[in-house]
Amino acid sequence: MFHKVNYFEGTTISFYIYDNLHYGSFIVFSSLFLWMTFHSIHTLKQNNIIEKEKKEAEINFLKSQINPHFLFNTLNNIYSLVSVNSPHSLKAIENLSAIMRFTTYETNKDKIEIEREIDYINQYLDLEQIRYGEKFYVEKEFLIENSKKLIHPYIISPLIENAIKHGVVKDINHPIKINLKTDSEYLKISVSNKINQHQKDETSGIGLTNLKKRLNYYFGNNYTFEIKNDYETFHIYLKIPLNDEN
Numbered sequence: 001m002f003h004k005v006n007y008f009e010g011t012t013i014s015f016y017i018y019d020n021l022h023y024g025s026f027i028v029f030s031s032l033f034l035w036m037t038f039h040s041i042h043t044l045k046q047n048n049i050i051e052k053e054k055k056e057a058e059i060n061f062l063k064s065q066i067n068p069h070f071l072f073n074t075l076n077n078i079y080s081l082v083s084v085n086s087p088h089s090l091k092a093i094e095n096l097s098a099i100m101r102f103t104t105y106e107t108n109k110d111k112i113e114i115e116r117e118i119d120y121i122n123q124y125l126d127l128e129q130i131r132y133g134e135k136f137y138v139e140k141e142f143l144i145e146n147s148k149k150l151i152h153p154y155i156i157s158p159l160i161e162n163a164i165k166h167g168v169v170k171d172i173n174h175p176i177k178i179n180l181k182t183d184s185e186y187l188k189i190s191v192s193n194k195i196n197q198h199q200k201d202e203t204s205g206i207g208l209t210n211l212k213k214r215l216n217y218y219f220g221n222n223y224t225f226e227i228k229n230d231y232e233t234f235h236i237y238l239k240i241p242l243n244d245e246n
Contacts, residue, residue: 074099077131088130095127107153114182115147117156124157128164137175138164145182149242152218156180158207159191159236167193167234174233187242192235208236215240 074096081089102120106112129136163176174194181188208227215223215238224239 071100071103074127077127081130086130092127092130095123095130098123099127103154109153111150112153113147114144114149114151114187117151117153118142118144118147118180121157121160124161125164128169132169135170135172137169137172138178139175140178141180143181145184149182149187151187151240151242152214155211155214155238155240156187156189158211159189159238162207162236163191163193163234166196168196169193182242185242186239188237188239190235190237192233195229195232195234 078089078092078096081092086092099120102116102123106116106120125138125140128138160178163178167176168174169176171194176193177191179190212225215225219240222241224237226237228235228237
């Protein structure tokens with residue numbers, strides 16, 4: 001167009017192609033390499049964000065299963081107290097209020113102090129004590145080295161709720177036994193109960209299945225969760241690490 005040429009007259013088409021490939025390939029492949037590198041980094045970053053959001057959505061869904069399940073059982077208990085005009089009705093409602101504060105606010109946090117979950121457990125046991133009266137046999141031992149240590153919420157409670165719901169609480173010779181111990185490295189809890197052979201519940205196991213999924217999410221393979229069932233006694237043992245990385 002401007003009567004300017006880069007090649008001498010008589011240059012063959014094959015040399016023209018070779019020459020352009022020789023000098024242009026470095027720019028083309030360098031640009032392609034840079035594009036692929038930045039594209040891979042961007043894709044990996046997006047995948048990590050999506051995976052994180054997916055896991056957070058899953059854990060929030062699992063937490064959301066806790067509250068309705070517990071509320072359904074507890075309201076039935078309070079209903080039975082009110083129906084017979086029990087003087088313990090107001091105390092039961094007070095306990096439920098404290099429990100719902102925990103399930104509403106504390107379970108939405110990533111971590112809470114151990115003492116908060118223990119307070120929840122004590123409120124829950126008090127509520128069940130009101131329900132069953134004097135024939136409520138539960139032996140508990142809490143040996144907490146540091147009550148301010150942080151744990152993921154609603155890790156301990158499902159084990160105890162499962163024992164109360166599906167175990168026998170009125171047998172003085174076979175009380176439900178709860179042993180919780182922490183040190184600087186681990187939280188260990190064991191819960192055992194005599195199995196209630198007369199109770200058949202289609203929702204049995206929901207709490208433990210839910211807990212197992214959350215344990216996998218929180219700790220991967222770095223925890224111990226054992227269940228022993230001889231069809232007379234049900235025993236659960238859980239050991240999780242306590243450190244700032246969890």
